[in-house]
Amino acid sequence: MRKQPGVLLPLVVGIVALLGFGALWLVLEPDMGSPASTLVWLLSELVFALALAVPAVCLFFVIRAMHIRRVQAREATGPDAVGVARARDLLWSLSHGLLPQTESAGSLPTDATEPVFLAGRFLAARHALPAPSLRRMRANARDLERSGRGWTALTPVEIAATDRRILLRSNDVLWDIRYSDIAEVHVEVGRVILCLQGQEPVLVEGDVAESLAVLAVWGSVGESALRRHPALASLRT
Known part of the structure; x- marks a missing residue:
């Protein structure tokens, strides 16, 4: 030490x-x-x-x-606490109009004009229904490994979050989630659920999932929502 x-x-x-x-x-x-x-x-x-x-x-x-x-x-204190602390720093920066440092998108096909704010490898799953019950969806997500009801199995994915969208790639499947398509954001420690308009919800699990939630709120609702969005209440304390 x-x-x-x-x-x-x-x-x-x-x-x-x-x-x-x-x-x-x-x-x-x-x-x-x-x-x-x-x-x-x-x-x-x-x-x-x-x-x-x-x-x-x-x-x-x-x-x-x-x-x-x-x-x-x-x-x-471990990766979970580090993820929360990083998300709080990101929340503070974006709330004050400051863009975070850019990262490399790796092999994901991002546009040359869009900066990448978050990149890495996570675990992700998709729900079987486009608009499931929120309460049941979140309850099943907390015990995903045992229940799995409604959710696909967690699979390793490569993620890049830019100022316009969130790209996820699992094997040869590429998910292109525009911020304008995000209807709701729900976050827990190490996990975020993105509810999409007309599409199946996406669950992302990883040590910086909270930072992905901050970017999702910032991109879908706007900078002003960062100070009042209920999904980020735990990060504002």
Whole structure:
């Protein structure tokens, strides 16, 4: 296990430096009116600069240590927690009008003009009915491996989510899901269900399925819906 960087030491050093150099500057500053105070004035300016620079450097190390601790905590809690944390970061970025970093679509046939925001290998299944009961569909999806009622078996798929659509390919079958065709989005930890207009629902399972749900809401409903869509309520907390 990697050693966690300390937060207390740079925080204490920064506070002590701010108070100490600040007090020393206050002591030296009134002597500036004296005719023979050039040396004192130089010392006063140096102390003032240190009173600002040292706490600033310490603050940088405090923020850096907190960030490293946060990343290590995500890695230690397993892939599900990492997926939720990544989805929350993506939700925050898109809610503030910031596009995430692009990724490679791999072998999926994306257009050269559409950026790929999420790509990887997942597990996916399709429902047998175009418009099944939502309650039963979600209940069966939670116990998919045992029940399988209504759903096909989970199969490995390659996925690329762009700014226009979600591409899924299993063996030689390519699913092209336009955001405009997505009617509803339902998300759980490690799993997302996309209900499509006039088509069978699609279930996607993987460690970043929540990020796929965020992109599905963003593309199908719009940026403003990210702050109020019920499917993303758990990611906004």
